[in-house]
Amino acid sequence: MxxxxxxxxxxxxxxxxxxxxxxxxxxxxxxxxxxxxxxxxxxxxxxxxxxxxxxxxxxxxxxxxxxxxxxxxxxxxxxxxxxxxxxxxxxxxxxxxxxxxxxxxxxxxxxxxxxxxxxxxxxxxxxxxxKNIEAKYHLSFDYTIMNEVMMVVKQNNCTVISQELQLFCEMVIGVPKSGEELCLLRLKDIYGLQVKVQKN
The missing domain is CATH 3.30.230.30 (Impact, N-terminal domain)
Structure with a gap:
């Protein structure tokens, strides 16, 4: 599914x-x-x-x-x-x-x-x-890598569920199940980005 x-x-x-x-x-x-x-x-x-x-x-x-x-x-x-x-x-x-x-x-x-x-x-x-069934992930990162993060989010058709953007950014995204593995690999490639599974 x-x-x-x-x-x-x-x-x-x-x-x-x-x-x-x-x-x-x-x-x-x-x-x-x-x-x-x-x-x-x-x-x-x-x-x-x-x-x-x-x-x-x-x-x-x-x-x-x-x-x-x-x-x-x-x-x-x-x-x-x-x-x-x-x-x-x-x-x-x-x-x-x-x-x-x-x-x-x-x-x-x-x-x-x-x-x-x-x-x-x-x-x-x-x-x-x-609609895509999505897995939720919590991202924390420094504002300086914002563009890199957003590029992966957009290219993988993720949904931004919530975001707090200051010098240090917090974001909850929904990752389509169909491309979850690839998207996580790409996110984990970004230096300084922390990715955690978001508990509902």
Missing amino acids: EVYFTIDKTAVAEFKDRGSKFLAYAFPVKSPEEVKECLGEVKKEHPKATHHCYAYRIGTAGLQFRAADDGEPSGSAGKPILGQIDSKQLTDVLIVVVRYFGGSLLGVPGLINAYKMSAAMVLQLIPVIQ
Whole structure:
């Protein structure tokens, strides 16, 4: 596993069935805290909705996930939403589907279909992006070798996650797994540069 797939934009889609209205919101998220914030925003926007069902998967390996039915029959809402995220092999994604009840009961098969369709529709609106799975490294070096360091960082498509640049510089970078060995060899070739694995 050297890459993963995610989204970097939000979108909204609407699905209707027998008077019930389903609004699906997709968000790029990185943590359970962000999930809470996005969910809070949607609930604030739709305080009168009957249900706010959602599912998310986060982490480059997609190990953190949750599916919530919010009062709908068990497994009829969160699971089909998560199923759509998984069918596209996405991670770092949250989908919230807001339901306004329209008077007719849809039954469990109808609900599963409605939540699945809503999630599928919102994901169709957003381009899927491929990202490198990165290993994090902490660099410490003297300002005089800044250019050498930045050249290796750029040439190896590393991400600068954080930096403090004074006379003595500290930097945390994400190194794509696909070129990790080569990049580390090149960094270690730079005289006076300290490279350590960054603990999360």
